[in-house]
Amino acid sequence: MxxxxxxxxxxxxxxxxxxxxxxxxxxxxxxxxxxxxxxxxxxxxxxxxxxxxxxxxxxxxxxxxxxxxxxxxxxxxxxxxxxxxxxxxxxxxxxxxxxxxxxxxxxxxxxxxxxxxxxxxxxxxxxxxxxxxxxxxxxxxxxxxxxxxxxxxxxxxxxxxxxxxxxxxxxxxxxxxxxxxxxxxxxxxxxxxxxxxxxxxxxxxxVRPIWMDVDQCGTSTVSVPAGYSDVTWDWQSDRTHRLVGAGGHIHNYGINVAWTNTSTSETLCNSLAGYEKGSPYKPVGPGTGDSDAHPEYPETVDSHRLGLENYEGNIATMSICTPGRDAPKTARRDEMRLNAQIYRPDQGYHDMGIMVGFMDEKFCLTDFWCF
Ligand SMILES: [Cu+2]
Incomplete structure (x- = not known):
């Protein structure tokens, strides 16, 4: 390549x-x-x-x-x-x-x-x-x-x-x-x-893509109970890099998807769900609010490049992160965590928590032999 x-x-x-x-x-x-x-x-x-x-x-x-x-x-x-x-x-x-x-x-x-x-x-x-x-x-x-x-x-x-x-x-x-x-x-x-x-x-x-997923390598779906859920996926970074851009994906009743370097306690991207005002699909309760990765509320949005009215209240946006060259460094072997906060009125059988990001790698000899 x-x-x-x-x-x-x-x-x-x-x-x-x-x-x-x-x-x-x-x-x-x-x-x-x-x-x-x-x-x-x-x-x-x-x-x-x-x-x-x-x-x-x-x-x-x-x-x-x-x-x-x-x-x-x-x-x-x-x-x-x-x-x-x-x-x-x-x-x-x-x-x-x-x-x-x-x-x-x-x-x-x-x-x-x-x-x-x-x-x-x-x-x-x-x-x-x-x-x-x-x-x-x-x-x-x-x-x-x-x-x-x-x-x-x-x-x-x-x-x-x-x-x-x-x-x-x-x-x-x-x-x-x-x-x-x-x-x-x-x-x-x-x-x-x-x-x-x-x-x-x-x-x-x-840059190289990095896929973060609460059902990594699977069908990306998880079952979550009624009420509040914080679904996670952990990864030990196998390369020194900066996450220069990222965005999340979650379903109706989702609050946010966040990616955190738990070794440095830095949340590198918090992608917030967006719903139109009065949406019946907004989360039915708040997130914990106890860290950058656990905000209380999603966003309320009043427009969409493809027409907000076409969404009929369903989740319409996810915020993205573009720190670019200002992104903090993640060292090889740092512990990383994905959090997806969801607050459902009923049990969900096909929920998701995904983030796709792009890494500026320090140095790789092959796709997996990195420093
Ligand atoms: Cu999905």
Whole structure:
């Protein structure tokens, strides 16, 4: 893998002023569509669902996956090659381009963007593991989870001349769970807008994704009881790095997802859920409020880039963290913890607590041999 590490001071200053969605000098914007995906109609038993279907594999690998969980029969084209991705705005649309959401009976339960050409740092590929993400990695050649979106469709952003490098030979993939509440089938597409810079024109500092998850390497789902829950996942950092950008994902009744270095007692990112005023899906009680990782309340939001009215009160945003070069250092062997605070009116069977971040690593000889 080519990792470029030079920086231009002039570009750094420019990137520091970049407002998300506005391409700065050297930056290009492209929108890609992945699909079509045919959603089955809802029946008396419930919504029509595609549950953890995988797209982006071909040949024998696709055939094997198809037999296990179903596979999408379309290409997952790269937005660019030999380039650095600095911004991602995910969406799910109907054939006519209209956003597909609760207002037209479609829900983007979640989608994971993978780079099959790299291994995942917190979930190494392995054929000897029963964990689905490890097996997928072994089967596909890699399972690097580079981005994800729930129905809230949080945009990802890197600042300060950091970028995620996409090589010419990289193969991208998707894992998605989509739901159709309509009595007729619906055809949908993922529609993502990427902001990127060509590596040939401009070198950014390369970052590596890190996936934090209360059900790491599994299906990312947990059952939680009625009332207050603080669901956690612990990891000992295997490399010295700075978390330069991150964002969380949680479901209705979620308060926040936070990532804390418990060795230094520093919370590196606190991603707050956002609900419209009067939402019936807000958490029904407060978080503990006893640390940065345990705030009492989510955010109340009055707008969304894709139209807040389409959410019909469901969780609509997650705040993101973009500390960039100001991010504190995490040392190799520091103890890390993910917290997801949820306050439900009833038991939940498919709750999530995920954060995807990007690391500026100190020095790695290989993907896992780091200092
Ligand atoms: Cu989810």
């Amino acid at each position: 080519v990792r470029r590490h030079t920086g231009a001071i002039a570009a750094l200053a420019l990137a520091g002023l970049t407002a998300f969605g506005v391409a700065a000098a050297h930056e290009e914007t492209t929108t890609v569509r992945w699909g079509p995906i045919d959603l089955p109609a809802a029946t008396e038993e419930g919504p029509g669902e595609l549950w953890n279907e995988i797209a982006g594999l071909s040949g024998l690998r696709a055939a094997v996956i198809d037999g296990i969980t179903g596979s999408g029969d379309f290409e997952v084209n790269k937005p660019c090659e030999d380039c650095y991705i600095v911004g991602i705005k995910p969406n799910l649309v109907l054939e006519n381009g209209e956003t597909a959401n609760f207002n037209n009976g479609v829900m983007l339960h979640h989608v994971v963007n993978l780079n099959f050409s790299n291994p995942d740092v917190t979930c190494r590929p392995s054929i000897f593991s029963p964990q689905p993400i490890k097996l997928l990695g072994a089967l596909a050649g890699g399972n690097e989870r580079i981005f994800a979106a729930g129905n809230e469709r949080t945009a990802g952003q890197l600042t300060d001349d950091y970028g995620y490098y996409l090589a010419e030979g990289d193969h991208l993939g998707l894992i998605y769970h989509l739901m159709n509440m309509n009595p007729e089938p619906k055809t949908v597409y993922f529609e993502y807008t990427f902001i990127y810079q060509d590596a040939a024109d401009h070198d950014l500092d390369s």
